[in-house]
Amino acid sequence: MPDLEVTQKVMALLEPGVWRSGEALAAQLGVSRVSVWKAVQKLRAQGYPLESGAGGYRFEVDAPLGIEGVTYLGSVGSTMDQARNLARGDAPEFSAVLSERQSAGRGRRGRVWQSPAGSGLYLSLVLRPDVPLSSLGLLPLLVGACLQRAIDAQTGFAGVLKWSNDLLAPDGRKLAGVLLESEIEDGAAKFVVLGIGINVRVQDFPLDLNAAALEEFTPNVNRKALLENILTELRVQYERFLESPSSALELWRSQNGTLGRAVRVLLPDSSSWDGTAVEVASDGGLQVQTLSGELKTVFAGDVSLRHT
């Protein structure tokens, strides 16, 4: 049997939290124990969280393995690119690609999203929202609200929901981020690729990333359970959004930690100014009252919360 085939079959036989001995696997596949060991090494090198011990081999207990509709990779350049390929085909909505590691994980405008193996949840989903383009900007707000609900439901730790959809630690560092990419043709979105990055395990973040991990605030997060909660939450709220896009606004308003706060706005043209976040507009833009009393609407850029 070729090595690649052995590797795939070993992967298919391993489960989260359940030991399988090398002998049993070898016998089942009709290969040597060394072949099984090599396959495990290969999977581990690809980024899959595999444990070995006296009992044999197993996936870590919270490995996000075996979720319907989710392609589970060890490593990839960017899940955004993989999911976009699915979207360009006829993949149904909520088809997802999750990778333990991204070598080129990205955020807004070419920024890096650090994605080391086993540390978080990095995934991209295919959506085909049949809503007017004028409502599409509410989808990012909806996603941020869903992430917060799912994390809160599982851990009791809610974080701070910042416009448009970042989830922050109480000290302002970033726990989770969302990026969406769409292709617009003739005034309609052909599809939207929704990217979600959540920092779960504590890791050495470069200071300038200003990042934080969930487990700094709530221990022993089960990544698989969290992902299942997020997907369920997204499906429920997305259905409501398709029926009535403004439902996303209500949800976001009811949970956000941005309105009423002093903010600093850094626009894509590098201009920057301070003000107070007063309202979110019907299209999702953030209305900010400047220090001189002028009301401006922000659609893109960095809004940071200031402590006054």
Add this chain to the structure above:
Amino acid sequence: MDPKDLKRLLDALKDAEVKEFSLETAEYKVSVKRGAEVVYAAAPPVIVTAPQPPQPLAQPAAVATAATAATAATDVVVASSANDAPVAPPTGHTQKAPIVGTFYASSSPDAAAFVQVGSKVEAGKVICIIEAMKLMNEIEAEISGTIKEILVKNAQPVEYGQPLFVIE
């Protein structure tokens, strides 16, 4: 002053290595900063291309009131006063913003622009991104042709329906 004269003027300034130059007459005003920005505004400024849509109060940044081209010295949007010879109506297809947001000429700050004036495009080719709430909307060319004008600067806010490109 026609575009050929302007080109001659720019060439002369380049040859003489003049960094900055301005000239004002009853008909027009030209100011040139070499290496950076070229502004050629007529008095009163009338933009040849399609009119701007009404600007709501909350518009985050003013739309340029003078025709401005910031890329290359030869890349000049010509504005004309009412006294000049009648200007030919714009030809080609004006592609407008399908969504409110921020206009990006490239996929990331380090990447080359999707298109430049003179680029040939097929319908369906991505020609810009408009970001709204971290949703990066890749906007595809509505028709095949040549990019005649790019009417928005990188990283500037655009309103729904605002003209972005002229494709001919």
